[in-house]
Amino acid sequence: MYDILIHNVTVVTVDADFTILSNGAVALGGGRIQKVWRPGPDDPLPDAAETIDAGGGMVMPGLVNAHTHLPMSLFRGLADDLPLETWLDNHIFPAEAQHISPDTVAPGARLACAELLLGGTTTCCDGYFLVTHFAAAVVETGIRAILGQGVIDFPAPGVPDPALNVATAKAFAEQWRHWSTRLQPAIFCHSPYTCSARTLVAAKQAADELGVLLQVHAAESSVERDRLRREQGRSPIAYLSGLDLLDPNTLLVHAVWLDEEDLQTIAAAGAPVVHCPESNMKLASGVSPVPDLLAAGIAVGLGTDGSASNNDLDLWSEMDSAAKLHKVHRNDPTVMDAETVVRMATVEGARALGLDRQIGSLEPGKKADLIVLRPDRPHLTPLYHPASHLVYAARPDDVRHVLVDGRWVVRDGSLLTVDVEGLMAEVSELARRIKP
Secondary structure, three states: OEEEEEEEEEEEOOOOOOOEEEEEEEEEEOOEEEEEEOOOOOOOOOOEEEEEEEEEEEEEEOEEEEEEOHHHHHHOOOOOOOOHHHHHHHHHHHHHHHHOOOOOHHHHHHHHHHHHHHOOEEEEEEEEOOHHHOHHHHHHHOOEEEEEEEEOOOOEOOEOOHHHHHHHHHHHHHHHOOOOOOEEEEEEEOOOOOOOHHHHHHHHHHHHHHOOEEEEEEOOOHHHHHHHHHHHOOOHHHHHHHOOOOOOOEEEEEOOOOOHHHHHHHHHHOOOEEEOHHHHHHOOOOOOOHHHHHHOOOOEEEOOOOHHHOOOOOHHHHHHHHHHHHHHHHOOOOOOOHHHHHHHOOHHHHHHOOOOOOOOOOOOOOEOOEEEEOOOOHHHOOOOOHHHHHHHOOOHHHEEEEEEOOEEEEEOOEEOOOOHHHHHHHHHHHHHHHOO
16 A cells, blocks of 8 residues: 555656656655556556545656755845845845854745745755754755855854864764755855865865765856956866866856856766856846756756845746746757756756756656646646646646655645744844844
């Protein structure tokens, strides 16, 4: 007998063939997907402890948000319509120095996770500071997460002495790597212009020693590119490559300002990339050559970036933007087709994080991280091509059910793990201190 059976549903598997099963069914047991099939019209449904009639909706893998800064939900809308460097130097870094503390990061992270889960994101990859003070809160929400302790070469929240930045990140990874099956620690270097070569190399050595992911913002803006060329005589990607940092366990976030040599360097190293189109658009950072990255076989996931630069964690909107941005930028409506973008938000995002054998598609043996979308929405009617609906029409509030590890996290649109109303009141009170 199965634990949970979901039937009367269009199954979007996101497997290698992007198989779609109308009137399909998915059976779960032991926290994993046990069976995905289309029952015959006269076939009896198998026994299950719980049987869910999806009413003709869609079931798909949970979304994978490959780049977030969870506690920065506290800074949503604090500073907008500014260049990246001005936004960081004059607003975000000062706000973090004044307001990010052991008492504030957990509420900010919980709020972000609530937004993610209610919108169908079941996995996120995060990088921030004071992670030991919010890691447990993240796990308690029910989400699957990679959490990277931040490394930067100036005083940061929780690390007043930059000389201890890598040691702090390493200690976090050592402490938390066996804490939960849904949590993987990581190390997050802010960028090649805020971390010295010595820091970058030490962080990579620590990550490799512990077998965890290294995340780094790279080639995000033209200012960064020009600065690295001026100070190091090479592009950000060439600089990181010259330090032997690039391999499948180094996640390059943004990767906007790339030349052909950079692209070949990334592909040869097997380094994965995260595309954050809405943050890049809002900060006018540029347009990453994602179609070229994909053509080179590079794993490219999709991320929202933090709430302070987006200003939401809506991966549905991110999919829509990713598809349309590259079509208009290339003057080609065929690039970044809907199936490609759905893959980026699911199994390709999982591949970028090294998790594709566990999550990202609805296939027997994988972890039961999945979401069910409502069928009774005017903007989702009629349904001809599920992938197109998911990219160009679906919204966070279309998500009806969310399961992670086969456990209910969202049911009938309600988050079961967090008092959302109380949490919003708590964060609103914090906001009055941040901006009286």
